[in-house]
Amino acid sequence: MTKIFVTGALGFIGSYLIPYLNGQEHKVISSDVHVRDYADYVRADVTSFEDLYKIFRRENIDQVIHMAGEVGRMVGEEHPQKMMYVNNIGTLNLIKLCLEYNTKLVYFSTSEVYGRLFDKGEAVKEEDLEKGSVFTTTNIYAMSKLFGEAIVRHYVENYGLNSVTIRPFMVYGPGEHPSKYRSALINFVNSALNGETITVHKGAERAWCYVSDFVNGVHLAMQQPFSGEYEAFNIGSDEYHTMEEVARMVVQECDANDNQIKIIEPPNKFLSLTKKFSIEKIRHAGYAPKVSLEEGIHRVAEWQRKSDD
Ligand SMILES: NC(=O)c1ccc[n+]([C@@H]2O[C@H](COP(=O)([O-])OP(=O)(O)OC[C@H]3O[C@@H](n4cnc5c(N)ncnc54)[C@H](O)[C@@H]3O)[C@@H](O)[C@H]2O)c1
Structure with missing residues (x-):
């Protein structure tokens, strides 16, 4: 041991x-x-x-x-x-x-x-x-x-x-509390569930x-x-999506409205638009990620719904 x-x-x-x-x-x-x-x-x-x-x-x-x-x-x-x-x-x-x-x-x-x-x-x-x-x-x-x-x-x-x-x-999942200091994905779900604007950086792409x-x-x-x-x-993960696609998946999972998505020009400092790796x-060493983004978003949304109760 x-x-x-x-x-x-x-x-x-x-x-x-x-x-x-x-x-x-x-x-x-x-x-x-x-x-x-x-x-x-x-x-x-x-x-x-x-x-x-x-x-x-x-x-x-x-x-x-x-x-x-x-x-x-x-x-x-x-x-x-x-x-x-x-x-x-x-x-x-x-x-x-x-x-x-x-x-x-x-x-x-x-x-x-x-x-x-x-x-x-x-x-x-x-x-x-x-x-x-x-x-x-x-x-x-x-x-x-x-x-x-x-x-x-x-x-x-x-x-x-x-x-x-x-x-x-x-890295994302249930248990990560929405805040401007934490991941975009968690905040997308929170905004979608609360009828708020989901702000997306144009051209950004990530694998969550x-x-x-x-x-x-x-x-x-x-x-x-x-x-x-x-x-x-x-x-x-090696499942890449544009952040616009991620926002649409979140909207669908949360029964939110596409109008909540707002695409903005990304800031030209502090971050990378795409991250391929x-x-x-x-x-x-045997690594094989199993949870699809769709399933992951579902689990996060379920957790956030329960936490809001
Ligand atoms: N979550 C991600 O997607 C991600 C991505 C890249 C790197 N990481 C790295 O992985 C690690 C864990 O990430 P996380 O998301 O769980 O972060 P987190 O912020 O949730 O946890 C960090 C923990 O460190 C503790 N801490 C802060 N200062 C401390 C100190 N002086 N002494 C002892 N503890 C202290 C905090 O109380 C907190 O519980 C971090 O090193 C982070 O930089 C995380």
């Missing part, structure tokens, strides 16, 4: 990943910055070395899944100092402890690290990131996560850190990944044997 320490456990992905890992008979110790009275939960701020050290000293941890942090493009633009601090000092603290205690580190990056590499319109592969730099990122969130990847890579290559990086693409498929991919990536080199995995590497 593997003992896994998960940071950022109270977040959206954590709410799926932890039950999944427990179901795989791993022993999970979850943590987050908030105070909670749950079994196998410890409060730990990842920027506090002491908080983390107490856990490493007490538990015999085999793997750390590091998801905690400041998340999202808009959060980064509004709180850049906080984002750089939490995402990078937090990662550095965990790296130091993983080296000290011979623990594997699963680092959560983001698809955003590819930035302007998406602009060519070709599917980006993991190794393509070599052609980019912080100068080809488009927002603070991407910079913070790319810098985090660089730190992890430094410790893999020079200090023998056992690590793997996950680059999540457009249902959260249970994503979690499956994470489990496969974390089980890969360590090659001794820096490794990253793109994890997402390869999932071949994780496919080789």
